[in-house]
Amino acid sequence: MLEVQGLSKTYGSGATATRAIDHIEFDVSESEFVSVVGPSGCGKTTLLKCMAGLLEPTSGRTMLLGHQVTRSPPEMAVVFQDYSRSLFPWLTVRRNVALPLRRKPEIADRERLVAETLAAVGLAGFEEHYPWQLSGGMQQRVAIARALAYQPKVLLMDEPFASVDAQTRGELEDLVLSVRRRFGVTCVLVTHDIDEAVYMSDRVVVLTSPPSRVLETVAIDLPRPRNQVTTREHPSFGHLRGHVYQLIKGRAGRSPAPGPEEEFATT
Amino acid sequence: MSARTRRWVLVGLEIGVTALIIAGVWLYSERAVSYVVAPVPDIAARFRETFLFAQFGSDVLPSLLRFALGFVIACIVGVGVGLLLGRSLVLRLLTTPIVSFLRSTPAVALLPLAIVLIGIGTPMSVFIIAFVCCWPILLNTTDGVVELDPTLRATVESYGITGLDRLRLVILPAISPRVLAGMRTSISLALLLLVVSEMIGNSNGIGNFIFQAQQTFAIADMWAGIVLLGVLGYLVNTAFGAVERRLLRWHVSERRA
Numbered sequence: 001m002l003e004v005q006g007l008s009k010t011y012g013s014g015a016t017a018t019r020a021i022d023h024i025e026f027d028v029s030e031s032e033f034v035s036v037v038g039p040s041g042c043g044k045t046t047l048l049k050c051m052a053g054l055l056e057p058t059s060g061r062t063m064l065l066g067h068q069v070t071r072s073p074p075e076m077a078v079v080f081q082d083y084s085r086s087l088f089p090w091l092t093v094r095r096n097v098a099l100p101l102r103r104k105p106e107i108a109d110r111e112r113l114v115a116e117t118l119a120a121v122g123l124a125g126f127e128e129h130y131p132w133q134l135s136g137g138m139q140q141r142v143a144i145a146r147a148l149a150y151q152p153k154v155l156l157m158d159e160p161f162a163s164v165d166a167q168t169r170g171e172l173e174d175l176v177l178s179v180r181r182r183f184g185v186t187c188v189l190v191t192h193d194i195d196e197a198v199y200m201s202d203r204v205v206v207l208t209s210p211p212s213r214v215l216e217t218v219a220i221d222l223p224r225p226r227n228q229v230t231t232r233e234h235p236s237f238g239h240l241r242g243h244v245y246q247l248i249k250g251r252a253g254r255s256p257a258p259g260p261e262e263e264f265a266t267t
Numbered sequence: 268m269s270a271r272t273r274r275w276v277l278v279g280l281e282i283g284v285t286a287l288i289i290a291g292v293w294l295y296s297e298r299a300v301s302y303v304v305a306p307v308p309d310i311a312a313r314f315r316e317t318f319l320f321a322q323f324g325s326d327v328l329p330s331l332l333r334f335a336l337g338f339v340i341a342c343i344v345g346v347g348v349g350l351l352l353g354r355s356l357v358l359r360l361l362t363t364p365i366v367s368f369l370r371s372t373p374a375v376a377l378l379p380l381a382i383v384l385i386g387i388g389t390p391m392s393v394f395i396i397a398f399v400c401c402w403p404i405l406l407n408t409t410d411g412v413v414e415l416d417p418t419l420r421a422t423v424e425s426y427g428i429t430g431l432d433r434l435r436l437v438i439l440p441a442i443s444p445r446v447l448a449g450m451r452t453s454i455s456l457a458l459l460l461l462v463v464s465e466m467i468g469n470s471n472g473i474g475n476f477i478f479q480a481q482q483t484f485a486i487a488d489m490w491a492g493i494v495l496l497g498v499l500g501y502l503v504n505t506a507f508g509a510v511e512r513r514l515l516r517w518h519v520s521e522r523r524a
Contacts, residue, residue: 102428103427
């Protein structure tokens with residue numbers, strides 16, 4: 001469904017050129033949940049922007065449903081970390097969610113779609129509020145609702161839970177997991193949080209420090225539906241988490257105990 | 268003292284102090300021997316006779332028209348050109364020296380030039396008001412576009428919000444706090460230039476009226492004109508403040524969540 005093919009991005013040129021990402025490759029299947037993790041400062045956001053068509057890669061390309069992504073395609077929505085800057089403060093919650101739908105005249109009953117999507121993220125009754133009248137977690141819910149109402153095939157998320165407190169973060173994680181099936185959306189999550197990546201994903205793509213390459217793609221075979229208590233207590237969870245942690249900390253070569261999980265080294 | 272009582276006391280003080288100052292000026296003007304000071308009742312009578320009736324059409328209306336036309340043209344040109352410059356770094360670099368020069372030139376110094384170019388009358392007043400008032404609006408619009416938040420830009424782009432939608436529903440609201448601040452500055456400039464341009468380059472209007480009154484020692488008339496300008500400035504600023512508050516209900520500076 002989504003194929004990242006040899007994406008590279010170099011900022012600047014000459015002596016000061018910085019290579020942020022270097023020939024990154026991975027695939028995402030339909031309705032799969034894939035996370036991208038890596039040490040801080042590895043070009044995660046650069047990668048996501050290239051995938052979303054917001055940034056021109058130096059080389060390589062992203063294929064979505066067989067077409068190369070150039071400008072932001074209508075089958076893709078992005079949720080950013082900074083909801084306070086991503087939402088439009090002059091529009092009510094309802095109009096924030098409805099605005100991108102102007103690009104999709106084929107969607108018939110927009111009023112209902114907006115109302116249902118807001119209800120799905122637990123914001124029924126807040127339609128006429130302004131974003132700044134809501135808590136941070138609720139604002140990010142608005143951003144998620146806006147992305148879902150847009151009815152994308154792929155939902156890209158850039159550190160979407162990094163600006164909310166720990167409890168809200170857990171709630172939002174579960175919210176995304178529960179709505180993604182309902183809206184039939186494939187998810188790519190960029191995060192620095194290893195726990196979060198393991199908890200939410202089917203596969204975790206681990207990047208190296210810059211110039212970032214794919215170090216390893218780790219399959220997460222934890223049972224679904226995931227649960228904040230039982231999933232995190234699952235014996236594999238700790239192991240997978242430890243494995244990803246060690247990959248990031250640069251001890252990938254001597255991974256202590258490859259567990260029962262399948263591993264795909266994609267170098 | 269409850270918040271409510273406190274509020275009423277403050278409002279009472281505001282009105283009371285204003286009334287006291289007016290009463291003081293009144294008393295002083297009754298006894299003053301200086302020929303520059305006219306008694307308040309005389310000024311009020313002249314104000315009523317001239318501006319509310321006799322010369323409303325010949326002096327007040329033309330002034331209002333010049334002010335409104337000049338200001339509206341400044342807004343349209345300032346926002347329009349500002350948006351263009353905000354979009355293009357090349358255009359900004361090309362125009363920066365000229366823009367800096369023109370906006371730094373004291374406005375009144377351009378008046379003789381405007382009179383030579385256009386001649387005496389309404390078009391000259393409108394031109395000079397529009398010309399001088401467009402800079403604060405233009406610069407604030409440009410800065411607003413340049414400083415648009417990168418996340419906001421990325422959001423707009425990722426949802427394919429383009430063209431007129433992008434301008435009308437995102438860019439203009441996003442930069443409106445800065446644009447309105449520029450317009451607020453321009454309103455004061457517009458009034459100032461209205462008066463000066465009427466004093467030296469028009470045969471009617473409030474500015475001309477004040478000037479003529481002074482020349483003919485009609486001191487009460489002169490004062491009446493000054494009072495009218497004060498009242499006009501006050502009303503225009505109050506009206507603009509109300510519009511601004513309404514448009515920026517969502518903005519941080521106006522939030523009462």
